[in-house]
Every structure is written in C-alpha cells, then in structure tokens.
Amino acid sequence: MKKVTVLLASNSLESLYHCLVISMDAKALGWEAKVFVTSNAVVLFTKRRKGRAGTSMGWLATIYIKLRLRRIGVSSTTKMLEEAMKLGVKFYVDEVGLRIAGMGPEDLMEGVDLSGGVSFLKEAAESDVVVTL
Amino acid sequence: MNRGIIESRDVCSMVLAEVVRIWWESQEGDTVVIKTPWKSSIQEVKKWCEETGNIVESVQSERGTYSITVKFRAPRS
Numbered sequence: 366m367k368k369v370t371v372l373l374a375s376n377s378l379e380s381l382y383h384c385l386v387i388s389m390d391a392k393a394l395g396w397e398a399k400v401f402v403t404s405n406a407v408v409l410f411t412k413r414r415k416g417r418a419g420t421s422m423g424w425l426a427t428i429y430i431k432l433r434l435r436r437i438g439v440s441s442t443t444k445m446l447e448e449a450m451k452l453g454v455k456f457y458v459d460e461v462g463l464r465i466a467g468m469g470p471e472d473l474m475e476g477v478d479l480s481g482g483v484s485f486l487k488e489a490a491e492s493d494v495v496v497t498l
Numbered sequence: 499m500n501r502g503i504i505e506s507r508d509v510c511s512m513v514l515a516e517v518v519r520i521w522w523e524s525q526e527g528d529t530v531v532i533k534t535p536w537k538s539s540i541q542e543v544k545k546w547c548e549e550t551g552n553i554v555e556s557v558q559s560e561r562g563t564y565s566i567t568v569k570f571r572a573p574r575s
Contacts, residue, residue, distance in 0.1 A: 386509065390511050444512075
C-alpha cells in the first residue's frame with residue numbers, strides 16, 4: 366500500500382485546506398495517510414477549534430474567502446476534517462507545540478494522537494510521498 | 499444493479515469521499531453518477547478509477563454541470 370505523510374506547520378486556512386485535500390485524496394486512492402501537526406498548527410486540532418482556521422492574510426480577507434468558499438459550495442475545513450477522520454486519515458500532534466499553546470493532551474479532538482519528531486521521521490522515511498505545508 | 503447519484507458543488511476530495519463510501523457498499527456492476535460543476539473533477543475521477551480498478555462509463559456536460567458515470571468493477575481492497 367502506498368503512503369503519504371504530511372507535515373503541517375502552519376495554522377492558516379490555505380495550509381490546512383491543502384493538507385486535508387491531499388490526505389483525503391490519498392485515502393480515496395486506498396493509500397495510507399498520516400498528518401503530523403507541529404508549531405502553531407496544533408491549535409487547529411483542539412476541541413475548541415475543530416479545524417476552524419483563518420487565512421494568513423488577515424481577518425477581512427478571511428471573511429471574504431470563507432464567504433466565497435461557501436458561495437461556490439466548498440465545505441468548511443471543520444467539515445473536511447470530520448470527513449478526513451471518517452476516511453481514516455491519522456492525525457498526530459506535537460506535544461511541545463501543544464504545551465507552548467498552553468494546552469495539554471486533554472484538549473485534543475477525539476481521534477487525534479500525540480507524536481514527536483522520531484515518529485515523523487520514521488513515517489516519512491517509509492512514505493512514497495512526503496508533503497510539507 | 500444499483501445506481502447512485504451524487505449531486506454536489508463541493509471540492510473533488512469531498513465528492514471522492516462520498517464515492518468511496520458508496521463503493522464500499524456496492525456490488526460489481528453498480529454505478530454512481532457524479533454531478534458537479536468542477537471540470538477538473540472529470541480528470542480526478544478518471545485517475546481515481548485507474549488507481550482503484552473502476553471505470554468511467556460516460557462523461558456528459560449540460561449547462562455547466564458535468565455528469566460522470568462510474569461503474570464499480572473492482573472489489574474494495
């Protein structure tokens with residue numbers, strides 16, 4: 366079975382959207398898909414955020430882009446994250462990033478696990494495709 | 499033979515997720531018709547079929563909506 370590993374290090378809507386598209390498409394193809402989340406992206410996978418993200422272009426651009434996405438019929442990143450989990454995409458969050466954000470493992474969404482650099486390197490080394498966002 | 503219909507304006511990944519769900523519960527010979535405004539979905543669905551062993555039976559276009567009929571040939575691995 367082919368495998369894709371995604372390293373998500375940005376909490377922007379753009380990065381999360383591409384991360385979800387790539388990992389969901391991989392699962393649709395029957396591949397294994399693992400996403401390692403680090404840096405400020407960790408907050409997106411907490412119970413409070415559940416994949417809710419803003420763009421890197423500021424709040425006004427975020428409102429406009431979200432409105433456009435809704436108008437053309439594209440799902441929110443929250444809904445896409447739900448679907449990705451249903452398809453079997455595995456998400457791993459860096460514990461250090463989580464602690465820096467003032468949160469702990471109990472704040473993570475159900476189905477999201479903790480991980481570190483060694484796990485990412487091992488998975489990446491065994492993957493057919495590695496994507497960094 | 500069952501014939502499912504997916505009518506969606508959502509991105510291809512969300513549509514493919516739905517196709518996969520239908521595929522998981524389908525029998526060989528069942529079909530699904532995907533109705534989408536996204537032209538790039540035609541190529542994406544064709545490539546998905548190549549990888550999974552299913553076939554694109556037909557592609558039609560009418561007033562900005564593409565209808566892609568997929569016939570399930572292969573069992574889900």
